[in-house]
Amino acid sequence: MVVDSSREWWYNGFRSTEFGKFETKTRRKERMKLLSGKVAHQLDAKNRIRIPAKYKNAFPENEKLYYVEYAPDCISVMPESVLGERLASFDEVNPGDPVMMNAKRRILCSIDEVAEDAQGRAQIPKSFREYAGLVKDVVTVGMGNYIEIWAQEKFENSVGSMTIEQANRVAYKKSSEQ
Numbered sequence: 001m002v003v004d005s006s007r008e009w010w011y012n013g014f015r016s017t018e019f020g021k022f023e024t025k026t027r028r029k030e031r032m033k034l035l036s037g038k039v040a041h042q043l044d045a046k047n048r049i050r051i052p053a054k055y056k057n058a059f060p061e062n063e064k065l066y067y068v069e070y071a072p073d074c075i076s077v078m079p080e081s082v083l084g085e086r087l088a089s090f091d092e093v094n095p096g097d098p099v100m101m102n103a104k105r106r107i108l109c110s111i112d113e114v115a116e117d118a119q120g121r122a123q124i125p126k127s128f129r130e131y132a133g134l135v136k137d138v139v140t141v142g143m144g145n146y147i148e149i150w151a152q153e154k155f156e157n158s159v160g161s162m163t164i165e166q167a168n169r170v171a172y173k174k175s176s177e178q
Contacts, residue, residue, distance in 0.1 A: 033058035035142035069110035
């Protein structure tokens, strides 16, 4: 939805006062809790999921959530405030640069609002299920300020094969090089 109000417009909960400058409509009212750990569960027959309570309760209250194609092989679920921070980099996109504009379009096309029914189940759109290869068994993983939904088999083949020692070496080697 786009609403024009003299040089200020809203697009799906994001406000822009200039072309490409996004700001979230709602501010974080509280500090979000750390999203960590993993939960194995399943999609139901209608391809719906319940975001596990440990994660849902950690997101800022009454803040919209969005499915995002953010990392390979999984779907990210981000609260509006976190997504707004990610989209802030679009402030610098030059509308005269066709490659950057196509990248911006592709990224914005890969975002969809999470819509829950009265029982708290959220339908995962087909394009997102296909992107992540979700069929039935899934793993939801906390990633600090957002979560990822993985096909269980892909998660085990990718992340599950790495030991904590290997993960620490990779993570802290990169940190110490900076």
